[in-house]
Amino acid sequence: MAIRVINDKCKGCKLCVKACPFDAIDMVGKLAVINEKCTACAQCIAACPFNAIEKTESDEGPVDLSEYKDVWVYAEQRAGKLMNVSLELLGEGGKLAKEIGDRKVCALLIGYETDHLIPELYAYGADVVYQIDDPLLKNYTTDGYTKVMTDAIREYKPEIVLFGATHIGRDLAPRVAARLDTGLTADCTRLDVSMKNYIEYLKKNTTLDTSGLDPESEDKGLKQTRPAFGGNIMATIITPRTRPQMATVRPGVMSKLPKDETRKGELIKVKHSLSESDIRTQVVEVVKAAKEMVSLTDAEIICSGGRGLGDPSGFELIKKFADAVGGVVGASRAAVDSGWIDHSHQVGQTGTTVKPKIYFACGISGAIQHLAGMQTSDIIVAINKDPDAPIFEVADFGIVGDLYKVVPKIIEEWNRVKEELNRN
Amino acid sequence: MALKIIVCAKQVPDTNEVKIDPVKNTLIREGVPSILNHDDANALEEALKIKDQYPDTHITVITMGPPQAKDLLIECLAMGADKGILISDRALGGSDTWATSNALAAAVKKIGDFDIIFAGRQAIDGDTAQVGPQLAEKLGIPQVTYVKEFSMDGKEITVKRALEDGYEVIKLQMPCMLTAIKELNTPRYMTIGGIYDAVKADIPVWGAKELEVDLNKVGLDASPTNVFRSFTPAPKGKGVMIERDTVEETAKALLEMLQEKYIIA
Structure with a gap:
């Protein structure tokens, strides 16, 4: 696939040059010319008023990919506990399996002495659990886990493999994808198999012209949507010629199924040929941080502070606020970069993606990279001195004012309402 | 001890400086500076720290990109790297992470022996964090990602690897x-x-020919992933601005509105 300028139609208006996120279009006289920085993102096609830019599909025919079946989820466990994102992915994987039709969602459980996790995987939707259990797999190692996972994928041929975009998922997935020479899409926030659902999503959330897409399309490929370019644009990535289609998915984005402990599944114990010499790193110890645990992804309410706090002591008020409303403390990148609060509190493209019931943004201007990580919150309340702050563009409720005056009043009012409700 | 170190760096647009045209809902690219990717600067610094301790250490910085990525190599040399190599060829354009790692692996093989490759965890324009591990795989060497502390004793390395809730x-x-x-x-x-x-340094430019790389493994057409569509998300409709005479009344109004959508318990 490539982007091509139809020279006869190009009027030299330069709108495409401005629209290109990658600086990949040069003007040669009055003609737009695509240079080597092009990633075929197609932003220019939408920007051209003269339909002078087109995307040429590659002319190779589709390869037979039909041997590959089922949706696999890497059931990431640490010290015998499943990561929440893996359960979310079982929910999402089940949805995708249905969209493909006649497919199963399967969990791939790697570790040592993990039997106790199998019922939990069934309860959250796994039809099949593939288990690889060995003392050598007690701790996560890139080499050990890559080998057993790659061998299992080669043997059982899943069509889709999903990982949580955790520090471990993002270490393992690229290594496995590279060994299998297949495509991998990082940090997805939406997955579709059904073209109809994908078109509906585009119609609801974007201004993109969807007339070129056929809702009845037979295409069962995975459409993987992720923030790109620092969260400034969204891109949908496909893996048309290789299998499996692999993706990492951000924690907190997908929804897990309600736990059903009566659900049963099938257990397949996978044989492996891992030996000690395959593992070239030695995990000396795994240390849980002594600092306060922030679980932004699970929080129902988040109270976030930004540069508008003025100084680090402002987070004392934010903490008080969070305690009062039963929430956790978040922060903008600006506040973290200023050293006011630890990175673990950061919400945004380079921090944590969150979707709480209520997101209070206090003194946060709303840089795009921050909005990328919180704009799917159910309710956004913004408090900022600057009435023109971009955060107000996404806020459900906006208050222009000094947060040091407004926040204490909200705390008071929250407590009053709560007391009143408790009395009744 | 004379170590041979390779640092992978990328020139990226400073995505924090990108703004969206609120009327047309498109990216405003003008005036966005190109910078040395943040994590890559940390990768180079760690190599330079080793060189501070063992001055015989030789640091080669490689970058893949358009001809102007040479500026980034000049910056890295000015920080203290010994050599910069630019990997640039129209045939490599549009490579996804898999294809990029193939091109970089070819470059590393052409450079020859090395002891450590440092790379940034991820680049701020793509945020994939995939090229480092994929390059390691193509070279068949072990990897540790998210390194936050580094020390070495002879040829044995000890690192701390950051996890979300601690470290290894x-x-x-x-x-x-x-x-x-x-x-x-x-x-x-x-x-x-x-x-x-x-600025006076000789910076070689290696294309597909110099890399002797299989053209079925690099570039847009060889990449297993393709961009299907891309778009700027439509902004969420603007909500209600709460303006009352006093802060007390404003807070009260907010709570009333919140209660319509959320159950306070």
């Missing part, structure tokens, strides 16, 4: 790939003398 202490042998995060160090500035020498 990991030991491994050279040669290996390590990807750096911000917590690893504070990158140094370029020196005046360094800049003077860097």
Whole structure:
């Protein structure tokens, strides 16, 4: 696939040059010319008023990919506990399996002495659990886990493999994808198999012209949507010629199924040929941080502070606020970069993606990279001195004012309402 | 000890400086500066720290990109790297992470022996964090990602690898790939003398021919992933601005509105 300028139609208006996120279009006289920085993102096609830019599909025919079946989820466990994102992915994987039709969602459980996790995987939707259990797999190692996972994928041929975009998922997935020479899409926030659902999503959330897409399309490929370019644009990535289609998915984005402990599944114990010499790193110890645990992804309410706090002591008020409303403390990148609060509190493209019931943004201007990580919150309340702050563009409720005056009043009012409700 | 170190760096647009045209809902690219990717600066700094301790260490910085990515190599040389190599060819354009790692692997093989490859964890324009591990795989060497502390004793390396809720202490042998995060160090500035020498330095440009790379493994058409569509998300409709005479009334109004949508318990 490539982007091509139809020279006869190009009027030299330069709108495409401005629209290109990658600086990949040069003007040669009055003609737009695509240079080597092009990633075929197609932003220019939408920007051209003269339909002078087109995307040429590659002319190779589709390869037979039909041997590959089922949706696999890497059931990431640490010290015998499943990561929440893996359960979310079982929910999402089940949805995708249905969209493909006649497919199963399967969990791939790697570790040592993990039997106790199998019922939990069934309860959250796994039809099949593939288990690889060995003392050598007690701790996560890139080499050990890559080998057993790659061998299992080669043997059982899943069509889709999903990982949580955790520090471990993002270490393992690229290594496995590279060994299998297949495509991998990082940090997805939406997955579709059904073209109809994908078109509906585009119609609801974007201004993109969807007339070129056929809702009845037979295409069962995975459409993987992720923030790109620092969260400034969204891109949908496909893996048309290789299998499996692999993706990492951000924690907190997908929804897990309600736990059903009566659900049963099938257990397949996978044989492996891992030996000690395959593992070239030695995990000396795994240390849980002594600092306060922030679980932004699970929080129902988040109270976030930004540069508008003025100084680090402002987070004392934010903490008080969070305690009062039963929430956790978040922060903008600006506040973290200023050293006011630890990175673990950061919400945004380079921090944590969150979707709480209520997101209070206090003194946060709303840089795009921050909005990328919180704009799917159910309710956004913004408090900022600057009435023109971009955060107000996404806020459900906006208050222009000094947060040091407004926040204490909200705390008071929250407590009053709560007391009143408790009395009744 | 004379170590051979390779640093992978990328020139990226400063995506924090990108703004969206609120009327047309498109990216405003003008005036967005190109910078040395943040995590890559940490990768180079760690290599330079080793060179501070063992001056015989030789640091080669490789970057893949358009011809102007040479500026980034000049910056790296001015910070203290010994050699910069630009990997640039129209045939490599549009490579996804798999194809990029193939091109970089070919470059590393052409460079020859090495002890450590440092790369940034991820680049701020793509945020994939995939090229480091994929390059390590193509070279068949062990990797540690998210490195926040580094030390070595002979050819044995000990690192701390950051996890969301703590860290791991990991030991491994050279040669290996390590990807750096911000917590690893504070990158140094370029020196005046360094800049003077860097602009005069010979920076070779390697294309597909010099790399002797299989053209079925690099570039847009070879990439297993393709961009299907891309778009700027439509902004969420503007909500209600709450304006009352006093802060008390404003807070009260907010709570009333919140209660319509959320159950306070």
